[in-house]
Amino acid sequence: xxxxxFINANIIDPHNSxxxxxxxxxxxxxxxxxxxxxxxxxxxPSREKVIDLNGKYIFPGIVDMRVFVGEPGYEYKENFRTxxxxxxxxxxxSVVTMPNTNPVIDNVSIVDFLKRRGRDKSKINIYPTAAxxxxxxxxxxxxxxxxxxxxxxxxxxxxKTIQNPRIMNRIMNSASDLKSLIIQHAEDAxxxxxxxxxxxxxxxxxxxxxxxxxxxxxxxxxxxxxxxYNSCRYHISQISSANSVDIIRERRNKVNFSCGVSINNLSxxxxxIGDFKTFLKLSPPLRTETDRNALVQGLKDETIDVIxxxxxxxxxxxxxxxxxxxxxxxxxIETLLPLSLELxxxxxxxLETIIKALTSKPAEILKINKGNxxxxxxxxxxxxxxxxxxVVRKEKLISKSKNTPIEDKKxxxxxxxTFVNGEELFKSE
Amino acid sequence: MAxxxxxxxxISQKHLLGIQNLSVNDVNTILNEASEFIELNKxxxxxxxxxxxxxxxxxxxxxxxxxxxxxxxAGKRLGADVMSMNITNSAIKKGExxxxxxxxxxxxxxxxxxxxxxxxxxxxxxxxxxxxxxxNAGDGRREHPTQALLDALTIKNRRKKxxxxxxxxxxxxxxxxxxxxxxxxxxxxxxxxxxxAPTNLMPKEIEKFGVNIFSDMKKGVKDCDIVMMLRLQNERxxxxxxxxxxxxxxxxxxxxxxxxxxKEDALIMHPGPMNRGIEIDTNLADDIxxxxxxxQVELGVAVRMACLKIFCE
Numbered sequence: 001x002x003x004x005x006f007i008n009a010n011i012i013d014p015h016n017s018x019x020x021x022x023x024x025x026x027x028x029x030x031x032x033x034x035x036x037x038x039x040x041x042x043x044x045p046s047r048e049k050v051i052d053l054n055g056k057y058i059f060p061g062i063v064d065m066r067v068f069v070g071e072p073g074y075e076y077k078e079n080f081r082t083x084x085x086x087x088x089x090x091x092x093x094s095v096v097t098m099p100n101t102n103p104v105i106d107n108v109s110i111v112d113f114l115k116r117r118g119r120d121k122s123k124i125n126i127y128p129t130a131a132x133x134x135x136x137x138x139x140x141x142x143x144x145x146x147x148x149x150x151x152x153x154x155x156x157x158x159x160k161t162i163q164n165p166r167i168m169n170r171i172m173n174s175a176s177d178l179k180s181l182i183i184q185h186a187e188d189a190x191x192x193x194x195x196x197x198x199x200x201x202x203x204x205x206x207x208x209x210x211x212x213x214x215x216x217x218x219x220x221x222x223x224x225x226x227x228x229y230n231s232c233r234y235h236i237s238q239i240s241s242a243n244s245v246d247i248i249r250e251r252r253n254k255v256n257f258s259c260g261v262s263i264n265n266l267s268x269x270x271x272x273i274g275d276f277k278t279f280l281k282l283s284p285p286l287r288t289e290t291d292r293n294a295l296v297q298g299l300k301d302e303t304i305d306v307i308x309x310x311x312x313x314x315x316x317x318x319x320x321x322x323x324x325x326x327x328x329x330x331x332x333i334e335t336l337l338p339l340s341l342e343l344x345x346x347x348x349x350x351l352e353t354i355i356k357a358l359t360s361k362p363a364e365i366l367k368i369n370k371g372n373x374x375x376x377x378x379x380x381x382x383x384x385x386x387x388x389x390x391v392v393r394k395e396k397l398i399s400k401s402k403n404t405p406i407e408d409k410k411x412x413x414x415x416x417x418t419f420v421n422g423e424e425l426f427k428s429e
Numbered sequence: 430m431a432x433x434x435x436x437x438x439x440i441s442q443k444h445l446l447g448i449q450n451l452s453v454n455d456v457n458t459i460l461n462e463a464s465e466f467i468e469l470n471k472x473x474x475x476x477x478x479x480x481x482x483x484x485x486x487x488x489x490x491x492x493x494x495x496x497x498x499x500x501x502x503a504g505k506r507l508g509a510d511v512m513s514m515n516i517t518n519s520a521i522k523k524g525e526x527x528x529x530x531x532x533x534x535x536x537x538x539x540x541x542x543x544x545x546x547x548x549x550x551x552x553x554x555x556x557x558x559x560x561x562x563x564x565n566a567g568d569g570r571r572e573h574p575t576q577a578l579l580d581a582l583t584i585k586n587r588r589k590k591x592x593x594x595x596x597x598x599x600x601x602x603x604x605x606x607x608x609x610x611x612x613x614x615x616x617x618x619x620x621x622x623x624x625x626a627p628t629n630l631m632p633k634e635i636e637k638f639g640v641n642i643f644s645d646m647k648k649g650v651k652d653c654d655i656v657m658m659l660r661l662q663n664e665r666x667x668x669x670x671x672x673x674x675x676x677x678x679x680x681x682x683x684x685x686x687x688x689x690x691x692k693e694d695a696l697i698m699h700p701g702p703m704n705r706g707i708e709i710d711t712n713l714a715d716d717i718x719x720x721x722x723x724x725q726v727e728l729g730v731a732v733r734m735a736c737l738k739i740f741c742e
Contacts, residue, residue: 199633200633200634201633201634201637203632203633204609204632204633204634204635204638205449205571205609206549206550206571207549207550207568207569207570207571207572207606207609208549208550208569208571210633212633275550275553276549276550276553276554317526320526320528321526321527321528321554322527322546322548322549322550322551322554323548323549323550324547324548324549324569325548
């Protein structure tokens with residue numbers, strides 16, 4: 001690989017508190033050799049080819065903590081190859097995959113398969129999670145220790161919640177012994193039974209069973225109470241309501257944990273469901289504008305640590321149904337960054353805070369050396385024109401499934417190219 | 430009697446999916462048209478031919494006696510060819526999706542499809558996929574527009590107007606499409622609407638629809654001109670929405686004791702089928718001075734004839 005030189009970029013690297021105009025040098029080994037304002041034409045040999053980025057932005061490669069891939073079992077929805085292509089086009093270079101495949105990722109033998117497929121077919125870094133419980137049924141714990149040693153990054157039942165407090169308590173104890181990361185999808189199954197959207201005026205109007213805010217609160221409060229007695233690495237996958245933000249803000253001083261939010265809940269609200277748009281059937285559900293504002297505030301003051309895409313590819317057959325029958329989830333990895341930039345463009349959140357929640361914060365929680373531009377590290381980064389306007393078109397999506405919740409939305413900010421290990425693996429036309 | 434053929438009737442919608450989508454003008458158009466059919470339905474020769482050559486498909490995914498027969502009769506009296514699909518034997522039971530069914534039916538060039546489905550929004554989905562008009566005969570717990578229209582017609586027939594009337598809708602509001610359609614319609618026509626239900630059967634934020642909510646039935650029916658009762662599904666008892674039939678009857682059943690709180694000449698309505706002794710006292714249901722339940726059924730045919738005629742055009 002030839003050495004690469006970029007200059008005149010707005011570099012934001014929250015991990016190294018870098019926010020300045022400068023350049024980046026990528027070594028022949030694909031590692032970062034130098035970065036920042038010191039990198040300019042004055043100290044680059046004149047014979048070298050230098051790319052002037054004219055003020056475009058360089059961010060560390062995005063680390064997306066919640067992604068569904070269809071392998072094994074649902075390859076028709078998304079495979080590792082299509083996932084990595086889609087991710088690259090959105091500046092995402094590392095993903096945490098959910099274990100809700102068929103079969104569920106719950107034992108060592110499947111992990112080997114997964115790692116191999118991820119390595120052979122994917123161009124990005126794949127960090128698989130395994131289920132907390134066998135078949136994600138919420139009953140018997142999986143082998144955290146053995147799975148970890150095979151390369152499992154964390155444990156979650158993905159779309160499901162550990163409902164039984166006794167089991168959750170024991171999971172926390174084991175996680176504490178083995179230093180495992182627990183990721184909880186917070187939703188009480190009884191309170192949310194048959195629920196499809198936020199329990200409120202829209203549910204009443206559309207005649208759909210609601211999911212009350214209390215379903216999320218109950219699990220968060222329960223887990224944080226348990227955590228007081230069983231300290232472990234605990235992460236709430238996504239929160240959706242103003243009340244959740246309040247509780248998390250309040251409990252921060254007492255216990256150590258982290259939490260995430262889906263870009264969908266930061267950008268959309270229940271009104272967007274309109275006339276039964278099944279692409280907006282999400283879990284947790286979209287809630288009111290008041291809730292959305294509270295989530296944005298929570299991101300701003302760093303009560304919320306990370307933004308995830310909650311990328312859940314579903315094919316047409318699972319979405320062209322009545323709302324009750326349609327699958328839950330939306331495709332989103334390609335639009336995660338551009339949609340997040342909306343929060344910067346409309347003045348809601350500082351750019352650096354957004355990038356932090358997409359790069360260094362998730363890496364910190366996962367304890368991986370990614371999401372930064374430290375010298376000597378793998379050169380995973382993206383070049384972004386944060387002002388470039390474009391429109392989301394279903395047919396232009398790279399992901400195998402086209403269930404975007406923001407079709408025809410006008411966005412501002414586009415990834416120009418994405419690098420993994422110093423190699424340019426995506427370049428926009 | 431002969432129905433005069435008039436110039437094309439104006440309606441803002443292609444489909445009848447819900448009262449939410451209609452304007453006051455649309456509603457009045459339908460009600461006026463329906464009034465003209467009332468006499469026809471009482472005459473000896475009930476059949477006319479304004480829908481001759483038109484094909485009407487009734488697609489009922491949920492069992493229904495009165496709505497389905499009412500639509501069937503309405504279509505036949507207007508001279509349409511009416512086909513009722515028996516879902517229990519159809520491809521849907523074999524796993525065909527609603528959209529595929531819609532495509533299949535669409536290929537047969539129907540002029541109108543009447544659909545009832547257990548899922549809210551099913552009629553909206555269908556309407557996006559077919560070329561003909563779609564009439565909603567009840568979707569999940571969302572809307573049942575022709576029921577609300579026939580209720581309005583019944584009230585209008587008895588009281589000459591709806592504006593200014595005080596109307597109580599009582600019972601299982603949460604699961605009721607009839608309640609939702611009636612709330613939209615009666616509000617639109619200027620009535621004051623009271624909603625009476627135990628909190629477990631009250632939908633979230635329903636007060637935002639511009640209605641008064643009560644968990645005490647006596648207060649809810651106080652000084653009302655109309656008391657509209659809803660059917661209570663039996664399965665509500667098993668999932669702890671309610672404790673028992675007898676307790677429900679005691680607190681939310683329409684009894685001679687509770688109707689006293691309404692106006693003296695208050696009318697009693699019920700969309701049927703009734704659970705006598707659960708949501709309504711059996712004598713009250715049959716009281717010819719108060720109950721207009723049979724009239725609702727009668728006018729139902731007229732309203733559906735009007736809807737078929739208008740939306741077929």
